[in-house]
Amino acid sequence: MPISSPEFSSGPRKSGPEVVFDIAVLGAGPAGLAAAGAAAAAGARVALIDAGRRIGGQYWRHLAEDDGRHHTGWPIFAGLRRRIDQQPERIENLAGHSVWQVETLLDNGFRVNTTTDDGQHSILARTVILAPGAYDRQLPFPGWTLPGVFTAGGTQALLKGHGVVAGSRIAVAGTGPFLLAVAAGLAGAGAEVVGVFEAGGAPTAFARHPIAVAQNLGKLGEGAHYARVLARHHIPYRTRTAVIAARGVSSVSGVTVAKLDRGWKVVEGSQREIDCDTLAVGYGFTPQLELAVQLGCATRLDVDGSLVAVVDGDQRSSAEGVWVAGEATGVGGAALSVTEGEIAGRNAAHAAVGVRPDLPVMRRLVRRRASQQRFAAALLQAYPIRPGWMTWSAQDTIVCRCEEVTLGTIDEAVVELGAADPRAVKLYARPGMGLCQGRVCGYATGCLVADRAGRTPNLADLQGVAGRPIAAPITLGQLAEAHHRNTF
Numbered sequence: 001m002p003i004s005s006p007e008f009s010s011g012p013r014k015s016g017p018e019v020v021f022d023i024a025v026l027g028a029g030p031a032g033l034a035a036a037g038a039a040a041a042a043g044a045r046v047a048l049i050d051a052g053r054r055i056g057g058q059y060w061r062h063l064a065e066d067d068g069r070h071h072t073g074w075p076i077f078a079g080l081r082r083r084i085d086q087q088p089e090r091i092e093n094l095a096g097h098s099v100w101q102v103e104t105l106l107d108n109g110f111r112v113n114t115t116t117d118d119g120q121h122s123i124l125a126r127t128v129i130l131a132p133g134a135y136d137r138q139l140p141f142p143g144w145t146l147p148g149v150f151t152a153g154g155t156q157a158l159l160k161g162h163g164v165v166a167g168s169r170i171a172v173a174g175t176g177p178f179l180l181a182v183a184a185g186l187a188g189a190g191a192e193v194v195g196v197f198e199a200g201g202a203p204t205a206f207a208r209h210p211i212a213v214a215q216n217l218g219k220l221g222e223g224a225h226y227a228r229v230l231a232r233h234h235i236p237y238r239t240r241t242a243v244i245a246a247r248g249v250s251s252v253s254g255v256t257v258a259k260l261d262r263g264w265k266v267v268e269g270s271q272r273e274i275d276c277d278t279l280a281v282g283y284g285f286t287p288q289l290e291l292a293v294q295l296g297c298a299t300r301l302d303v304d305g306s307l308v309a310v311v312d313g314d315q316r317s318s319a320e321g322v323w324v325a326g327e328a329t330g331v332g333g334a335a336l337s338v339t340e341g342e343i344a345g346r347n348a349a350h351a352a353v354g355v356r357p358d359l360p361v362m363r364r365l366v367r368r369r370a371s372q373q374r375f376a377a378a379l380l381q382a383y384p385i386r387p388g389w390m391t392w393s394a395q396d397t398i399v400c401r402c403e404e405v406t407l408g409t410i411d412e413a414v415v416e417l418g419a420a421d422p423r424a425v426k427l428y429a430r431p432g433m434g435l436c437q438g439r440v441c442g443y444a445t446g447c448l449v450a451d452r453a454g455r456t457p458n459l460a461d462l463q464g465v466a467g468r469p470i471a472a473p474i475t476l477g478q479l480a481e482a483h484h485r486n487t488f
């Protein structure tokens with residue numbers, strides 16, 4: 001049914017199978033909140049859709065009665081939330097809605113299909129702003145599938161969203177400044193953090209980007225705060241060091257750490273064992289692109305080797321009527337996500353309801369985005385993933401945990417069966433075919449296949465593991481119901 005149908009043109013309804021909006025904002029994190037607030041302020045009717053029960057996304061994930069005392073940038077969140085709350089007639093906050101698919105309608109607009117606890121819903125919208133954020137980037141190593149091994153973001157989400165500390169004696173490992181935030185949060189909540197093992201070099205690599213640093217001193221202040229917390233709790237911070245194995249029977253009882261050379265190969269003889277009951281590990285973030293890929297948005301490789309959505313200066317994607325903001329366009333932190341959301345919201349509202357954005361405000365936002373993007377790029381360049389991680393695993397190390405595909409099976413698919421790209425390897429060996437559809441192993445599989453085929457990972461390698469026709473789990477019954485409702 002075309003979305004200009006009179007039946008759907010009288011404003012959003014609170015219930016019913018299909019309601020129509022000018023803009024559907026998918027994701028209520030820093031980017032989505034800014035986008036929804038800005039678009040509504042420009043006169044658009046907005047559906048703000050998120051799988052989570054509370055707005056805030058990953059950065060401002062919080063407990064029900066949280067006063068924000070332990071959250072960085074809470075006043076910014078409070079401001080975004082106020083703007084949402086003050087426009088109830090323009091913004092419908094659809095919490096607890098997981099978007100499993102977005103369809104481009106033939107006439108115009110989109111049908112956003114969601115699942116909730118009480119079934120499947122569809123929302124019609126003239127335009128869409130995608131702000132789905134990112135998820136933890138994982139690299140496999142022996143023992144990484146043991147209970148007690150968490151993603152770094154996972155431990156953070158448990159702590160911020162549920163007040164749960166993942167373990168009592170915790171090692172934090174991976175790369176990037178996020179590890180500092182994780183270690184500081186866990187230590188502050190009472191865990192014993194046995195060390196932060198940073199595979200990259202010292203953060204002084206930033207010095208190569210003095211302008212970006214000077215323009216973003218607040219971020220440095222945040223880093224300094226975490227460093228002080230680590231010092232107060234006497235937590236060792238080791239650079240060029242990685243957890244290369246986790247050991248244990250039914251759960252983690254310890255990890256092997258080792259010094260790394262510049263390419264992340266283990267320095268022989270440097271291995272040592274550390275006892276712990278939990279490992280929080282994260283190698284940065286992977287932008288969440290299933291909805292963008294479903295909608296046909298062009299993608300590119302970012303400076304950190306991640307696949308990201310291509311956007312123009314207005315945050316407009318290559319797909320008609322689709323804007324993208326936040327980490328789906330490149331990992332850069334909450335502040336950059338807010339700026340991008342604000343720009344996307346204003347521009348999408350212009351397209352949807354014709355209200356031209358205020359030029360001086362837009363110029364300020366665009367300048368701010370440029371400076372924040374410079375800082376983000378400097379950060380990503382200071383903490384690159386080096387290919388030596390592929391040498392930490394043995395042939396029996398699991399790469400795809402859903403389908404239990406080992407490194408040896410992937411090697412065999414490339415070397416013996418002649419599969420030259422990740423899609424072919426997926427067909428032969430099944431990595432990425434399980435429940436998570438390659439969200440966890442996709443990046444590693446793309447890199448491994450490229451390496452075995454004798455090249456560095458390219459755009460096609462990452463695109464080959466990014467396509468997922470269903471973006472969130474849905475029951476067969478709900479799927480059948482959706483098909484029936486939309487087809488007959």
Ligand SMILES: Cc1cc2nc3c(=O)[nH]c(=O)nc-3n(C[C@H](O)[C@H](O)[C@H](O)COP(=O)(O)OP(=O)(O)OC[C@H]3O[C@@H](n4cnc5c(N)ncnc54)[C@H](O)[C@@H]3O)c2cc1C
Binds near residue numbers: 100333
């Ligand atoms: C687990 C995790 C924890 C993190 N914790 C921190 C932290 O403590 N500090 C920090 O500096 N950075 C953290 N980050 C990095 C963080 O992603 C960003 O810097 C920032 O939150 C990005 O903002 P965003 O708006 O782009 O995305 P997000 O904040 O990730 O918001 C995206 C929102 O989209 C929703 N969403 C995604 N897909 C769907 C779908 N299909 N259907 C419905 N809703 C959907 C999600 O539920 C989420 O609320 C974390 C990242 C992750 C993955």
